[in-house]
Amino acid sequence: MTYKREKIWEDVWVNTTCGACYCGCGIRVRRVNGVPVKIEGLPESTMGGTNSGVCGKGAAGIMYYHDPNRIKKPLKRTNPEKGIGVDPKWKEISWEEALDEISTRMKKIMEDDPNKILFTNQTMRASDGPHNHPYFYAKAFGIEDNGCFIIGGGSLHCGNAAHMLGGLIHGAWSVAPDWRYTKYVIKWGSSKGTGSGHSAMTNARLRADAVRRGIKEVVFDPMCNFAGGKATDWIPILPGTDSAVALAMCNHILNSMGVYDELYIKAKTNFPYLIREDGTFVRDPETENPLVYDLKNKKIKNFDDESIADEDFALDGEYEYNGEKVWPCFTRLGPNLKQYTAEWAEKISTVPAETIIRIAEEWVENAQIGSTITIEGKTFPYRPVATVTFRGSQGHYNGVHQVAAIDLLNQLVGSEDVPGGTMGWPAIRRKYPGGQYERLPRVGPDGVLIPAVFYSHDPWPPHEPKVPCKNAGCVDLWSHSTLSHVPYVKEREEIWEKLGMTARPEMVFGLAVNFIISQADWQAAVDLCKDCFVVQMDIWVNETDQAVGDIILPDVSWLEKDCWSSEIDAFFFSGSPSYEDWYVHMQKPVAEPIGESRFFMDVYLDVAHRVGVLDKYNELLNNYYGIEDEDLKIKPGEKLDWKEIGERIMRWVYGPDKEKVEEQGYATWHKPIEDVYWRWYMPSRCPVYMEFLIHDRRKIEKICQDTGLELDLSQHYPLASWYTPTSYQELNDEYDLLAFSYRDVLHTNNTTFQNPYIDEASARCPYTFTITINTDLAKKKGFKDGDVIWVENRYAAREKGIVKTMQGQNHLVVGIAGQGGLWADKRPIAKGKGSNFCKILPSYLRHYDPLTGNIETSVAVKVYKAE
Amino acid sequence: MPRWGMVVDVKRCIACWSCAISCKEEHFLPPKVFWNRVLISERGKYPASRKVIYPVLCNHCSEASCVEACPTGATYQREDGIVLVDYDKCVGCRACLVACPYQQRTYYDQEKKDAEYFPGQGKTQFELLGEEIYPFQVGTVMKCNFCVERIDEGLEKGLAPGQDRDATPACVISCPVGARVFGDLDDPGSEVSQLIKVHSAKQLRPEFDTDPAVYYID
Amino acid sequence: MTAATHNNSSGFWRRLTRKKQLPEYEWMIKPTQQEEWIEGPGVYLWLAFFFSEIGAGIYFVSLFSNFRAGFIIGWLMTLVLGGLIHMRYLGNPGRVLRIFAKPGTSELARGMWVILIFAVLGFFQILPALFSGLPWTGFNFMYKIIMGIICLLLIMHGFATMNVVRALPSWSSTMILPLSIISGIWVGSQFVEFFMGLAGANLAVFEMWSRVFFFVYLCFFLLYIWGTYHQSDTAHFSMQELVKGDYAQLFYVGVVVIGLAVPLLLTLIMWGQTNTFLIFVRLVFVFVGDLLLRYTLMKSAYYTPLI
Structure with missing residues (x-):
């Protein structure tokens, strides 16, 4: 004892x-x-x-x-045949041999077109050090616009629509409630505060305190599990129909209750901007600024004309500009929402109309429009209501409109980035005291915020859709894609051809990605990569490596990693979104690297050196951190390892405290309250009226005409509206259920499946390794707990799993928690556990959000007993 | 003399299993042995159904069935309420195990001793170190000890269990949502006593008449 | 025996010791089976309890019928067969003496003392049966009464140990102790009757007593099932598992047919005239039936869910 x-x-x-x-x-x-x-x-x-x-x-x-299954030496495939179920016949090789082959191949491809190399990473720090580095590492090779980043194992599934609007509205990657001051939270397909999403435990901690305070938490979710299970009010809904409910709520608030935060709408949104009949902004010919009407002076002015008081922006009325009739675009909102009645939304979403009305009214009541709060002597508007969405609701064909509709609730009551409201992750990163590195957002065209940092392909100013597309992700056309899913589209060859994309992938340089099992249709991913030279850095041989990997390089786990940079750039989705001091952590090695494993950043540097782009990469680093001190800059010809680079950059970032920070393993400094609740301190406006989509549509229409590409452009519409997701459209008598997935608190992607502790815990959770189905529905289908069933989509892809019935699940859905159903031989703990959801996601172009290239993450299925 | 006890606020709990896994690390527990577990279920009918989560551990009951069942005195209760097993005295009859209505005890047999976290791949350094510095005895019964080592060593250092990290049970300090609070149930001013009072915290299955030292706010 | 070797044993053994597979995530969320005293090496405890109690039953009945061989057989069965299997079950049999050092701790420890007293007093009671001419007799009336009481305590020992487990309502059922006493006496009596039959004794009176024991056994059995069924949710669940669930087959064939119906038939056949062969056949059935009754009672013990 x-x-x-x-x-x-x-x-x-x-x-x-x-x-x-x-x-x-x-x-x-x-x-x-x-x-x-x-x-x-x-x-x-x-x-x-x-x-x-x-x-x-x-x-x-x-x-x-x-884990004894860790790779200890570089591995090389000796079997030229690739595919699922094919033994790669690995042979151990030396680092020298591996890096030589990699760099030789890369050089050759780069002579042709560097865009033929797909750089990809998994959003997981088992292998990821500095978040942003893989992205601008790719730039050193001559790749622009992030278009070669295919979503890797980070899937299930990265949130293009949520990120796009997070960037446009908050200058951040994602949103969270202001748990410290909120009273009423609505979550839509999001588990923020209950175990998932960015800063998961920071949010969980803040939420727990809020719960003790007695907040109300309403969760719209197909199942009563992680988020719904902790809610004060769980409301079952069908996947992809959140926007129907949110729009009906907005309709009730605006058109029936006649309520909105007028001052906020006038001062902080683009709703006062004047539009002409076709919906486009009327612009000042000189400044190109959108115009507004000043009620006091009764004049049309530039939107940023400082002579207009906040309350004097016109939101209604008809005006004339250069002989043309113009209206504030807010005038379009009410009529657009009118069609979305609660009864209509009930039919689509299964949420009862009276519930929709009740939640809308509770939302308004709790919003306390007009109230203020004084914190530390500073007075802010007080809106203790927050509504947040993430992967669940945004991962659909109608993803952007889902997020926009939910965001509209915030906009109507003015609860964006104010105490108690909906927060972005910090948009502002001030200097560490005595240090130099700082990142501040800017106010861009039309008064819209340009995030301080974003993963390439910034959401603002919008990129103009164009052809030819220069990379596999075709982000030149899908210009709002933060991370393109397009390489997985079944019709990609045809799309590439039509869009003049000639950089057909020849090599994949991946960081622990597992895109074959974590994206969609497995075969679509195999086909993408089987003729490529696939190099991965990872701690194990995963399913993707086994199916298509050529060389696997042993990476260190974070317990062996010496990384000074891990949190520095991640402030816009890491750290506390609340009013709490900054903390930036380093990764310090706890133990020696296993076998011959090497930290991937050092391998990156080695490869860059061999390929001849190291100087360029170092220059990018100097620029990224804005290093002005000549002594600290990395000079041309210098070959430093990651730790040595850290010596310079840390001095720049932390100044005289560098050694102190290194010793304690983290840096902390005060975050001013105005940087947290920055909304009324920043002269920016939310582009709630997405006028840019009208221009995009015109351009893409032309491209489609010219190239013969067929793309549904109906969603290129400036106001949040209802569009039926593909999964929903594909429901019929045979494929009568919608399969959906969700993040289990025990799992992130698929690597967690190989952890024996998590494996043991998962087996003790009813829903983690099973396929969930409503108890009554199961009875109707003749299933009981423990039955083995197939879940099959209309394209004959199917996945097997064990039934777990639950009362807390919508009658029309089947739930699978993420990325089980694994089969890599070298991950024996993970092998065979749970079911794989991604496998049954169809991957035709019609399943992708036409605005962002995001994949539809719900699918119409039939379920039947396995023999 | 304090009576150590715990309050678990299940409203805060998100079922992340940190308590259970931290406990396994703290005590080098072999595969499939849990001194802390999370019970997950649901109540009610659709659409009014609710998810139910209860993290469970040894309740260190005042009227402990296990103590009553032990024929050798190996299972005993200290004055501070902690129920312990003296492995050197345990005959391995498992009467305690059968008697515990909360089923919080595990019989450590050769099979458990031989079990590997990576089956068939040998024991990891972690498992081998555990056998060396925190050994169990084959043929005896084990269970949660309220991290008595942390409490005793902490008290020796002048720390306060429930307040100071190093004197507080591992499951309490590792909970990311602060769902667990540890302290003296006999001190009306302690946080645990206050929480029990203010939130009317309840013992799990009080009808078993064992007077558990673990309370739940639900 | 580890589970690995246990799994390698014969199919019959495996079937007998198989547990109902409850998914891990339903542990203590649904009624959860008692395993430690019946699964895997736990079967030793079942056998140990059975033999020591039946041994005591034989001894007890022998006290009434003055059947000397019965003392020896009962004493040996209790201590050697029951005792050795018990030792085999314990995790640390070397520490068994600790139990005697702590008689006040538990029902189990008290039971061990009863066994110790039974062993010592029984030994001295048996000696005159083996060696005539000793200066005293084991058949002193008071001695018999004392041994009778000890035998009854011993017969109850296993079930008393189980009965104090409040967590398992099917064991803490009020009818379990009367059932255990009559079970020990009934099975013990069958051994004695058979051995007496072999020795050529007149069994007319004994058979009459056997009928009484059997009738009481049957009544107490039914009362146990009925009473437990109506006791609590979990007890109800236990009985349902017994009569309708996974153990129903074993229960009806093993307990009802082998343990009750066939002995009843044989008893009726022998109503006028006893027959040593039929008594032997009945003994075999009673023996197997009671063993399976105890097995199913061990198996069908369920803990009340915690949430």
Whole structure:
């Protein structure tokens, strides 16, 4: 019953950053006699859970170090045949041989077109150090616009629509409620605060305190599990129909209740901008600024004319400009919403009309429009209501309109980035005291915010759709795509041909990605890569490696990683979105690297050197961090490893405190309250009226005419509206259910399946390794708990799983928690556990959001017993 | 003398299993052995159904069935309420295990000793270290000990269990949502006592008449 | 025995010791089966309880019929067969003496003391049966009464240990102790009757007693099932598992047919005239039936869900 203290010769704790998912919580790891044995949270840090809290995934982290299945030397495929079920016949090779082959191949491809190399990574810090680096690493090779980034194992599924609007509205990657001051939260297909999403444990901690305060949490979700299960009010809904409900709520608020935050709408949105009949803005010929009508002076002026008081922007009326009739675009909102009645929404979503009305009224009541709050002597509008969405509701054919409709609720009551409202992750990153690195958003054209950092392909100013497309992601055409899914489209060859895309992928350079099982139709991904030279850096051989990998390089896990940069750039989706001090964590090695494994950033540098782009990459680094001090700049011809680069950049970022930061493993400094609730401090406006879509539509229409490409352009419409998702359209008597997936708190992507601690816990959770189905529906179908069933889509792709019935699930859906159903031989714990959802997602162009290239993440299926 | 106890606020709990996994690391528990678990189920009918989550552990009951069942005195209760198993005295009859209405005990046999976290691939450094510095005895019964080592060593250092990290059970400090609070049930001013009072915290299955030291706010 | 070797044993053994597979996520969420005293190596406890109690039953009945061989057989069965299997079950049999050092701790420890007293007093009671001419007799009336009481305590020992487990309502059922006593006496009596038959004794009176024991056994059995069925949700669940669930087959064939119906038939056949062969056949059925009754009672014990 006691520790044999006499046998312990070392017992230390090392501060570092968790790598079990992309959240990057501050942790400390206990090392006893040279062995990592325990992980706790860092109580000092706001980046993570309560005090020393850390989630189960994070706590289980030590097993990534101890896993005997880790790759210890570079592996090379000797079997030229590729595909699922084919033995790659790995052979161990030396690093020299591996890097030589990789760089030789790369050089050759680059002579032709660097866009033929697909750089890809998984949004997971098991292998990811600095988040942004893989993106601009690609730039050093001559790749622009992020279009070669195919969504890798980060899938299930990255949120193009949520990111697009997060960027446009908040200058951030995503949104969260202001848990500290809110009273009423509505979540749509999002588990923020209940275990998933960015800064998951930071949000969970803040939410837990809010719950103790007695907030109300309404969750629209197909199932009563992670988010719904913790809600005060779970409302079952069908996947992809959130916008129908949100629009009906907006309709009730605006048209029936006649309520909106007038001052906010006038001052902080583009709703006062004048439009002409065709819906486009009327612009000042000189400044190109949109125009507004000043009620006081009764004049048409530039929107940013400082002579107009906030309350004097006209929201209604008809005016004349240069002989043309013009109206504030707000006048279009009410009539557009009128069609969306609660009864109509009920038919689509299964949410009862009276519930829709009740929630809308509760929303308005709790919003306290007009109220203010004074915090630390500063007065802000007080809107203690927040509505947030994420992967669940945005991952549909109508993704942008889903997010826009939900956001409209915030806009109507003015609850954006004010106390109690809906927050973006920090849009502003001030300097560390004494340091230099700073990132501030700017106000761009039309008064819209340009985020301080974004993963390439910034959401603003909008990129003009054009051809020829220069990369596989075709982001030249899908100009609102942050991370393109287009390479997985079944018709990609035809699309590439029509759009003049000649950079057919010849090589994949991946960071722990597992796109074959984590995207959609497995075969579509295999076909994409089977003729490519596929190089991966990972700690294991995963399914993608086994099917199509050529060379697998052993990476270190985060427990062995010495990375100074991990959190520096991630502020716009990491860290605390609340009014809490900044914490930026480093990754400090707890143990020696396993075998010959090497930190991927050092491999990156080595490859860049061999390929001859190291100087360019170093220059990009200098520019990215804005290094002005000549002594700290990396000079042409210098070959530094990542740690040596860190010596320079950390001095730049943290100034004289560099050593202190290194020693404690994190940096912390005060976040001013105005940087948190920045909305009324920043002269920017939310582009709620998405006028740019009208211009996009015109351009794409022309491209389609010229190229013969067929694309549904109906969603290129400026106001949030209802569009039926493909999955919903494909429902019929035979394929009568909608399959959907969700993130389980125990799992991030698929790597967590190989962790024996998480595996044990998963087996003890009713829904994690099973396929869930409503109890009454199961009875009707003749299923009972434990039955093995097939879930099959209309394109004959099917997945098997074990039935778990639950009351808390909509009658028309089938739920699968993510990325199980794994088969890689070298991940024996993961093998055969759970079911794979992605496999049954069809991958035809019609299943992709025409605005962002996001895949539809729900699918019409039939279910039947396996024989 | 305090009576150590715990309050679990299930409203805060998100079923992340940190308590269970941290506990396994703290005590080098073998595969499939849990001193902490999370029970997940649901109540009610659609659409009014609710998910139910209860993290469970040894309740360190005042009227402990296990203590009453143990024929050798190996299972005993300290004055501070913590129920422990003295492995050196345990005869391995499992009467305690059968008697515990909360089923919080595990019989550690050769099979559990031999089990590997990566089956068939040998024991990891972690498992080997555990056997060396925190050994169990084959043929005896094990269970949650309220991290008595942390409490005792913490008290020796002048720390306060429930307040100071190093003197507080691992499951409590590792909870990312602060759902667990530890402290002295006999001190009316302690946080646990206050929480029990203010939130009318309840023991799980009080009808078993064992007077658990673990309370739930639900 | 580890589970690995256990799984390699014969198909019959595997079937007998197979547990109902409850998914891990339903543990203590649905009624959860008692495993430790019946699954895997737990079967030793079932056998140990059975033999020590039946041994005591034989001894007890022998006290009434003055059947000397019965003392020896009962004593040996309780201590050697029951005791050895018990030791085999324990995780640390070397520490068994600790139990005797702590008589006040538990029902189990008290039971061990009863066994110890039974062993010592029984030994001295048996000696005159083996060696005539000893200066005292084991058949002193008071001695018999004391041994009778100890035998009854011993017969109850296993079930008393189970009965104190409040967590398992099918065991803490009020009818379990009367059932256990009559079971020990009934099965014990059958052994004694058979051995007496072999020795050529007149069994007319004994058979009359056997009928009484059997009738009481049957009544208590039914009362147990009926009473437990109506006791609590979990007890109800346990009985349902027994009569309708996974163990129903074993219950009806093993307990009802083998343990009750066939002995009843044989008893009726022998109503006028006893027959040693038929008594032997009945003994075999009673023995197997009671063993399976105890098995199904161990198996069908369920814990009340926690949530």
